[in-house]
Amino acid sequence: MKPEIVLAFEFVEFIPDKLNEHTLYISTTYGTAVHKCFCGCGREVVTPLSPTAWQMTFDGVSVSLHPSVGSWSLPCQSHYIISKNRVVWAPQWTKEQIARGQAHEAQARERYFETVRDERSDVAARSTPSADKPKQSFWGRIKRWFLGDST
Ligand SMILES: [Zn+2]
Numbered sequence: 001m002k003p004e005i006v007l008a009f010e011f012v013e014f015i016p017d018k019l020n021e022h023t024l025y026i027s028t029t030y031g032t033a034v035h036k037c038f039c040g041c042g043r044e045v046v047t048p049l050s051p052t053a054w055q056m057t058f059d060g061v062s063v064s065l066h067p068s069v070g071s072w073s074l075p076c077q078s079h080y081i082i083s084k085n086r087v088v089w090a091p092q093w094t095k096e097q098i099a100r101g102q103a104h105e106a107q108a109r110e111r112y113f114e115t116v117r118d119e120r121s122d123v124a125a126r127s128t129p130s131a132d133k134p135k136q137s138f139w140g141r142i143k144r145w146f147l148g149d150s151t
Pocket of ligand 1: 037039041
Protein backbone atom coordinates (compact mmCIF):
# COMPACT_ATOMS: atom_id res chain seq x y z
CA MET A 1 0.00 0.00 0.00
CA LYS A 2 1.29 3.42 -0.91
CA PRO A 3 1.00 6.07 1.77
CA GLU A 4 -1.77 8.62 1.52
CA ILE A 5 -0.23 11.97 0.86
CA VAL A 6 -1.74 15.35 1.51
CA LEU A 7 0.33 17.83 -0.36
CA ALA A 8 1.12 21.46 0.08
CA PHE A 9 1.27 23.86 -2.81
CA GLU A 10 3.08 27.07 -3.47
CA PHE A 11 2.48 29.65 -6.13
CA VAL A 12 5.88 30.89 -7.17
CA GLU A 13 7.33 32.91 -10.00
CA PHE A 14 10.45 30.80 -10.30
CA ILE A 15 10.61 27.15 -9.41
CA PRO A 16 13.10 26.90 -6.51
CA ASP A 17 16.29 24.86 -6.89
CA LYS A 18 15.54 22.83 -3.82
CA LEU A 19 12.09 21.32 -3.75
CA ASN A 20 10.36 20.20 -0.59
CA GLU A 21 8.74 16.79 -0.49
CA HIS A 22 4.97 16.65 -0.92
CA THR A 23 4.81 20.14 -2.36
CA LEU A 24 3.50 21.22 -5.72
CA TYR A 25 5.18 24.38 -7.00
CA ILE A 26 3.10 26.28 -9.49
CA SER A 27 4.46 29.07 -11.66
CA THR A 28 1.67 30.85 -13.49
CA THR A 29 4.28 33.15 -15.06
CA TYR A 30 5.94 30.24 -16.81
CA GLY A 31 2.83 28.07 -17.03
CA THR A 32 4.34 25.09 -15.34
CA ALA A 33 4.12 23.04 -12.17
CA VAL A 34 6.96 21.06 -10.61
CA HIS A 35 7.07 18.60 -7.74
CA LYS A 36 9.24 15.84 -6.36
CA CYS A 37 7.80 12.51 -7.33
CA PHE A 38 5.31 11.56 -4.62
CA CYS A 39 6.59 8.00 -4.44
CA GLY A 40 9.57 9.37 -2.53
CA CYS A 41 12.18 8.55 -5.19
CA GLY A 42 13.28 12.18 -5.14
CA ARG A 43 13.03 12.74 -8.89
CA GLU A 44 11.70 16.01 -10.19
CA VAL A 45 8.46 15.83 -12.14
CA VAL A 46 7.66 18.75 -14.45
CA THR A 47 4.10 19.14 -15.65
CA PRO A 48 3.72 21.97 -18.16
CA LEU A 49 0.36 23.71 -17.89
CA SER A 50 -1.37 24.16 -21.21
CA PRO A 51 -4.63 23.21 -22.93
CA THR A 52 -2.83 20.20 -24.41
CA ALA A 53 -0.75 19.22 -21.38
CA TRP A 54 -1.91 19.57 -17.78
CA GLN A 55 -4.58 21.81 -16.35
CA MET A 56 -4.36 22.99 -12.79
CA THR A 57 -7.45 23.86 -10.81
CA PHE A 58 -7.26 26.02 -7.74
CA ASP A 59 -10.56 26.15 -5.86
CA GLY A 60 -9.33 28.68 -3.33
CA VAL A 61 -8.31 26.02 -0.83
CA SER A 62 -6.80 23.15 -2.74
CA VAL A 63 -5.22 22.36 -6.08
CA SER A 64 -5.95 19.60 -8.55
CA LEU A 65 -4.08 18.58 -11.65
CA HIS A 66 -5.61 16.98 -14.69
CA PRO A 67 -4.95 14.52 -16.26
CA SER A 68 -3.03 12.06 -14.11
CA VAL A 69 0.74 12.26 -13.74
CA GLY A 70 2.46 9.22 -15.19
CA SER A 71 6.22 9.25 -14.71
CA TRP A 72 6.94 6.68 -17.41
CA SER A 73 10.44 8.00 -17.94
CA LEU A 74 11.37 7.49 -14.29
CA PRO A 75 12.49 4.16 -12.84
CA CYS A 76 9.60 4.22 -10.35
CA GLN A 77 6.94 4.43 -13.13
CA SER A 78 4.67 6.23 -10.69
CA HIS A 79 1.17 7.08 -11.76
CA TYR A 80 -1.10 9.24 -9.67
CA ILE A 81 -3.80 11.86 -9.73
CA ILE A 82 -3.59 15.09 -7.78
CA SER A 83 -7.08 15.84 -6.60
CA LYS A 84 -7.86 18.54 -4.06
CA ASN A 85 -4.40 18.42 -2.47
CA ARG A 86 -4.46 14.65 -2.28
CA VAL A 87 -2.36 12.15 -4.13
CA VAL A 88 -4.55 9.38 -5.44
CA TRP A 89 -2.45 6.44 -6.62
CA ALA A 90 -3.38 5.03 -9.96
CA PRO A 91 -2.42 1.68 -11.47
CA GLN A 92 0.84 1.50 -13.40
CA TRP A 93 0.47 1.42 -17.11
CA THR A 94 1.71 -1.29 -19.39
CA LYS A 95 4.01 -0.42 -22.30
CA GLU A 96 1.05 -0.57 -24.70
CA GLN A 97 -1.01 1.77 -22.55
CA ILE A 98 1.87 4.23 -22.42
CA ALA A 99 2.27 4.12 -26.20
CA ARG A 100 -1.46 4.58 -26.69
CA GLY A 101 -1.52 7.45 -24.21
CA GLN A 102 1.31 9.20 -26.00
CA ALA A 103 -0.39 8.78 -29.39
CA HIS A 104 -3.59 10.17 -27.90
CA GLU A 105 -1.72 13.20 -26.52
CA ALA A 106 -0.12 13.88 -29.89
CA GLN A 107 -3.56 13.74 -31.53
CA ALA A 108 -5.04 16.07 -28.94
CA ARG A 109 -2.24 18.55 -29.56
CA GLU A 110 -2.81 18.33 -33.31
CA ARG A 111 -6.55 18.93 -32.89
CA TYR A 112 -5.96 21.83 -30.55
CA PHE A 113 -3.62 23.64 -32.93
CA GLU A 114 -6.03 23.07 -35.80
CA THR A 115 -8.80 24.70 -33.76
CA VAL A 116 -6.57 27.65 -32.93
CA ARG A 117 -5.72 28.05 -36.62
CA ASP A 118 -9.42 27.86 -37.58
CA GLU A 119 -10.40 30.44 -35.02
CA ARG A 120 -7.69 32.78 -36.23
CA SER A 121 -8.73 32.56 -39.88
CA ASP A 122 -12.35 33.01 -38.76
CA VAL A 123 -11.49 36.21 -36.98
CA ALA A 124 -9.60 37.47 -40.00
CA ALA A 125 -12.56 36.72 -42.28
CA ARG A 126 -15.05 38.39 -39.97
CA SER A 127 -13.01 41.44 -39.15
CA THR A 128 -13.26 42.99 -42.62
CA PRO A 129 -17.00 43.78 -42.75
CA SER A 130 -17.26 44.74 -39.08
CA ALA A 131 -14.25 47.04 -39.30
CA ASP A 132 -16.03 48.99 -42.04
CA LYS A 133 -19.05 49.81 -39.91
CA PRO A 134 -17.56 52.37 -37.55
CA LYS A 135 -16.01 54.11 -40.53
CA GLN A 136 -19.37 54.39 -42.26
CA SER A 137 -21.14 55.73 -39.23
CA PHE A 138 -18.28 58.13 -38.67
CA TRP A 139 -18.62 59.52 -42.18
CA GLY A 140 -22.37 59.39 -41.84
CA ARG A 141 -22.13 61.53 -38.76
CA ILE A 142 -19.85 64.03 -40.51
CA LYS A 143 -22.25 64.17 -43.44
CA ARG A 144 -25.26 64.67 -41.17
CA TRP A 145 -23.43 67.34 -39.23
CA PHE A 146 -22.29 69.01 -42.44
CA LEU A 147 -25.76 68.93 -44.01
CA GLY A 148 -27.43 69.97 -40.80
CA ASP A 149 -25.07 72.86 -40.38
CA SER A 150 -25.31 74.12 -43.94
CA THR A 151 -29.11 74.32 -44.13
ZN1 LIG B 1 9.04 8.20 -8.06
